[in-house]
Amino acid sequence: MPNPAPRLGRPRDSQTDQAVLLAARELLAESGYSRVTMDATAARAGVGKAAIYRRFGSKAELLFAAAVHGMDIEPPADSGSLRSDLRAMAHVIHERLTTPAAREVIPAVLAEASRDPALAARFQSTFVAQERRDLEAIMERAWRRGELSRPVDPTLAHLLLGGPLFVALFVFPHPLDEDRLDDIASVIAAGLIAHTTGPPRSG
């Protein structure tokens, strides 16, 4: 079917994106990760399968994108302190990871990524890289504020903040209520401040 000239290329593409993601989300809710297929998603979205494969290399990528929302939102605004910036970021990460779809898709995608380096690389260059940039902005602000006496490697900050949230949701299932998120953010903020101003590593 010939398309009209792509005058509204971006909006039209965006409509297809949304239709594909919505279809994938519906199928995921109806039938679960293992039963969703690219064919069924194409049929539900009313697009050709090629349109899906142009956007997503595999079912794992499609379902990850459908399940984990909010990757396009801005990082939390400057809240005035490292501690409250980390607390806000903890809430953002927590929201991303706790939808029913995310809880279903993430363990399956990680298991596939452990056997599929291309999927693992794509996961790193999208989801992980964006979250790390947000942590980098937060570390940068804390250094400019004078809370950190030297810049902190954003990867270290990402591991320290994202790690406890991830394992509390997917490895050691444990309720992450407001107090727990605050405790995690507070310990890490205090630890990073002490780590950059404290005695050197040995000791």
Added chain:
Amino acid sequence: MPNPAPRLGRPRDSQTDQAVLLAARELLAESGYSRVTMDATAARAGVGKAAIYRRFGSKAELLFAAAVHGMDIEPPADSGSLRSDLRAMAHVIHERLTTPAAREVIPAVLAEASRDPALAARFQSTFVAQERRDLEAIMERAWRRGELSRPVDPTLAHLLLGGPLFVALFVFPHPLDEDRLDDIASVIAAGLIAHTTGPPRSG
């Protein structure tokens, strides 16, 4: 085949345990998680399949036990400070999780556990509970030493220490060299010390 009276019941059981775990480890290395079967493991170990099912409820449990060694070792001895105790514990956790078998089995077992509450419960009551007891001993020592002005919930400590290591190995693959393990342990030790002596939660 009738067995002799179980005079040496415990040693004989332990031999079967070891034969089953060794067979599972060999098969895992030879053919990968998805191709290992309970039948093949029983044949390799020279035991009946019932002997395996008496020990492990499922293939996931068997392969997890086969892959993740060192759960029976003592927690690190008192090293004199919270920081160096956490550093030693970080090395123990890291060693457990970085064998080729562990790296292959853990993502698959977590994906199965996310769909199988019985497996998830068993994983919590064995692996997770033991590691948490080790962290509890470390927190208790730090409190008695006066480093922590109040006891820290061992679950919080476990999330804070285990989380970054887990995600560095399985979610955001990232090298965990000596310096990185030290940084993680140092930030968490400093953070816990500040958190228990610092101002209250709000702020």
